[in-house]
Amino acid sequence: MPVARCGRLGEHGLRARVRAIAQVIGQGAHPSLAGGASAVFGDLVQRLQVWGALELERGRAFLFLPIAFGSGILIYFAAPDEPTLLAPLALTILLAGLTFRLRTHHGTFLALAGAAMVSCGFTVGALRSAWVAHPVLGTEVPYVRLTAWVEAVERREGGDRLTLLVVSAEPALPVRIERLRATARAASGAKTGSAIAIAARLRPPADPAAPGLFDFGRDAFYSGVGATGFVIGQVAAANAGEAPRAIRLRAALDRLRSAISERIRAAIPGPAGAIADALVTGKRDGIPEGLNEAMRAAGTYHILSISGFHMALVAALVFALVRGTLALFPSFALRRRVKALAALVALVVSTAYLVISGAEVATQRSWIMIAVVLIGVALDRGALTLRTLALAALVVLALSPESIIGPSFQMSFAATLALVAGYGMLRPWAERHAENRAGAGRALLSLTNGIAGLATSSFVASLATTPYSAYHFNTLQLFGVAGNLLGAPIIEFVVMPLEILALLLWPFGFDQPVWSLVGSGIHWFVWLMEWVASWPGGRIVVPSFSPLSLALISAGIILLALLTTPLRWAGVPIFLVGLGVLPLRDPPDILIDGEGGSIAVRGSDGRLRALSPRGNRFTLQRWLLSDGDARQPAHDTIRSGVTCDPQGCGAILPGGDRIVVSTDPEGLADDCREARFVVTRIPAPVPCAARVIDLRAIAWTGAVTLHRAGTNYRIETARPAAGGARPWHRPRPSGAMPALLSEPTTAGPVVVAPAAAEPSTEEADPAQ
Template identity: 35%
Template sequence: MAFEPRQTRVAGAARRWAAAVLAACETWLERERDHVPLWLPVGFGVGIAAWFILPDPMAWAAFCTLSLAVGVAGALLPHGGRLRRMIVAAGLLAAAGCLIIWIKAAALGTAPLARPAFVALDGRIAAVEPLPAQAMTRLMIRPVGRPDLPDRIRVNVADQDWQPFMTTGAVIRFRARLMPPAPPAVPGAYDFAQRAYFQGIGATGRALPPIERITPASVQTEPLRQRLSRHIQSRVEGGAGAIAATLATGDRGAISEEDAEAMRRSGLAHLLSISGLHVTALVGAVIFLLFRVMALSPRAALHWPLMLIAALGGALAGIGYTLMTGADVPTIRSCIAALLVLGALALGREAITLRLIAAGAIFVLCLWPESLVGPSFQMSFAAVIAIVALAEHPVFRAITHARDEGWPWRLARGILALFLTGVAVELVLAPIALYHFHQAGVLGSLANLIAIPLTTFVIMPFEALALILDGIGLLPGLSLGTPAWWVVEQALRLLLWLAHAVSAQPYAVALLPTFGKLPFALVVAGGLWCLLWRTRWRWIGLLPVAAGSIMMATTPSPDLIVTGDGRHLAVRTAGGMALLRDRAGDYVRDAMAESAGMDGAVLALADLPDARCNADMCAVLLSSGHERWRLLATRSRDLVDPAALAAACRAADIVVSDRRLPRSCVPRWLKLDRAMLGRTGGVAITLRNRSLRTVRMPGDAHPWMLYDSIRQKGSHDGMAPRRNSDPRPYAAR
């Protein structure tokens, strides 16, 4: 009997095990049935993200095919199950997301200018954006009779070159040196080229005098947004007036860089972007006022649907506010969310739910799929999801639920609710801020305890009141809104003082160097798992969150950062960054500091003790662990003796230059000259593990890339370690 064959086969046991697992999944999904639809925008977003991550059309087509295959495989599961429907929907949504961004990029994007060009052109002004803080005005130009140029170009006009006839609709003639929209200067920096492609901007430059008028504008009236912004700044001066204009019109051009940086470091920068807070405050105020005014009439109170009429008025106010402030994507997104909430109120449904947020996300991704990879979309939806998920948690409700108690206790509960909400939002937004900006506010939840109530209940209501009183002034030269403007000015000065005080604290900001997409994806996936489910299995999402956070925290800061043009180079030292050209502009300095995750002093490379520099080159000895590396960087365009250059290159491990170096220049490890950097873009180097991060990856065929500079044969030939008789890095002699 011991040698008889087993009655239970392995295949049968596997089928029973699979059936048990499937049954357990179905039981769990049945308990989570109300939250399954929340994953629809996630599946759609995965396809959009895949298009941005994958390099070329073959990879995009392969992803769509794989997604459809996943959907077909899901259809093989037993009928009637939720898991079957979820897998089929996930495959279809991922393929649809990849296709919709692919189609939009091909059909509606604007190809960048092929190469820099100095041109003289006639152009019609499509938009005017004053930037007083930068002493210039930005014009959006549509070239006339120039098929060789992109349909839209953006040029800056210095204040001293400004002419009164430069209004929307006018045709002007000028000279300009046009450039393609700039790619990231270094890995992890802001990618303006990608954003400009979807905004329809094909080139940027500066208009040079003389600027002539060819055809005047058909309408000479200044746009309402600019008139309103100028009026507000005439009532409130200085930085307070610039922020007051931003809150009312979305015009941020007058905010100084110091104030903007303080708002960012203190976690209050969200107040400067016309988004959910501003639209909600306006819509809520209009609804409140309309409802109260109509309720004064007994006939209206008894026979009219007051809430429906007030909601309609609030919706019209929100739409008008969105159009006046420029109709940017964040503002449109906030307006759509407000309209959905008003629609739910009108239908008698619960207004603020995660399903409503999911519907808004799908709507935005269908119209603006490119917004998925931007910080605005990610931070706004992450913050709202965190707030609603926290509000729905039973523990939070038990702590903050209103009770029949004295006003001190009600006030304390309100402050506690605001603080807990701020902490939750800061925790959710921190990974997004670290990924995009390489810094996150640590004290933002405390600063927002004061800033949000101050903005919502003091600044914006009194600013609206002041504008209304200014509009109905009875006596010439007398502003009825002066008292209200005084309140606004004092409140804004308090807000700016708070921002500067918080940002000045030594631990106000957490800094991290640029890290990869994998840790960010792990944190986002785990965070969504925790926030969108409701049973105890939700906490499994903490595992990828922890793994991604550890990867972020342990990412080493690069030892060497080189910009894409090779002109600027930064070396990380114990005292801060050492720059090859210490006269580099603020943009280059900030980009390098953020990429390295550093906030220290800026030094000159020539002042380092292990550096030897002359007018043409700098040779620096770098230390990393027990190894020593010799860096050689050129500083001028003057002719260098070929034999001396070849000898210097042989003695160096890394050579960096903004010129094309001859073949005789062969360093021990890495040669980053003009030809090489033209293919890779900016480079960040970590010497400890000999790793390189580049702006451009081999074979990247996204349409905003300049094909002639990235599709050259052997794009990474210069990055391979060059072997010689001594494979070790240069040792100090």
């Protein structure tokens, strides 16, 4: 009977069949050599059917629902144009109906269920974009006076970053911007919930630094931000009437967080107090950048981000405290479900922690995961199983589908998947052999507890997150395991329990001694992190690789972690193929950012050179990291071989061609005769013997890269020049788009048009 018909047997029949077939396999049935290739193939098919039935019997199909759902979301974001809502919604309903109708046909049911989840993910992505849709600024606005409510204030070393809910703008903006972010160059004095009046220069949210890199504009779109900019002059108080209810709630929450911050920093001065504050309220201002870099080098910077690490610690500590305390009263503990009560109390405290910490998106995802786990504990379900993780992933993706393309979601779920799967694979074997005191099982069981268990967990989590760290940040921290092994116990077993105790004692006035102990623990943590960061060779910069490679690596990890039969080993070749295509990259020879103000070219030594004297340092840094280059933008070699004069800059490409950035109409004709490439914002003269890259077209395409292919060049753009508009793309200018790359012309009168206005070269914060 084929496996596809097993669904008709009912659950009892399927279990009996699986056990019978598994017993045959276990008896060592092997293909007969006399049977030839057909016998070998038939035996392989039978084994695959048996293994597949075993996976279904063990409930592994449910674990692939979030994989299918997430795949649909990824397909939505990869779509060349924004879909209509009706088509994916109708397809999802149709597939869901067919899945229900054919639920008794086992194989067909599984295929249709997977397809329905893919379609559902695609639909949820489209619905989410439609739900948050808002206008996006299309062009720079040099000056505007704004009256706005302050939604959030982020204190930084170079000033404040304000998230503003716009009340009015004078003169009126080209589109109605509801929310924007503006950076003040000094302390603004603004507070959450206050109404302010400012003058600002606004620009559209930043494009990717290059095609395929992180899209800051998309991130801003899903945050409701339609413009970014800089504050001109001082921030003044304004009268905007009664604040909206959401603003009043934010203000009340900010006052609570500020009170906690002031209490902590008064008790623990200096960087240690800033770290203690970050662990509770999520406010990271006041931490010196040098200390941030030391924690990044030691692989412990994630400790400052209130996410799964902190939520798990708080929930576990509260759960253990409540359960242990109630266990001291046997008459109560024997009659009541103490475990469930402790889980519910931990959930309440975790929710309060979510609110106090500012409820950032990453914290919300972590809270959802912890809530699913605690509710499972309260219902006597497995505390942390693969099914719980799958359910948490479905909830997170349904509420925030855009998170799947960000590093936070990918790294947190990869680490959790590896830890849960590894624990699930090794723990049962260790427990079966634990009675033998001299056996490996006893030793392995010991490794899952204590400091050795922490080291193993740190290694597994670091290994699982390595591909995603390399993909998103182009760096590998080799000493991350050592840093977490030395630093995590201090935070986990000393600092966080003491901070919870201090917060509980604060209303009674007995918290100061506890904060002093917290400060001592953090001082030890900082010393260890600076020591680990001082080890040579800990940071490796790796070049960018394709999303296909990351997808194959992820598929391999998922198969190895989720499956239980020999089918899991299919993940190994898939993983290796993903690693094999890593070097298959086509590095660009010419890079131009989304504003046309930063330009880089590949020199004869294969390394990038900055061809724009006033380019954006952040953009250049992203280009260098994407190229696997550890140099800083200010390094002397960044401009070696580049010559500049008042009319522009020039350099030599690897093939010997000369490229020139021309900014002067009077020298443009000479550049056309002497160079093979001319990059300019000025309409090129006719004739022009050089290839011309017209920077005016950047307003349509966003960032551009050119890749040499023989004597020609292949062009990649961050946005499609025509069609393919997505909601987070800035609006295209009106009129016809100039040709981005023009071939040499040899006829016609020499006519040079006046120069167009140069773009602003002021440093922009892409994260605005």
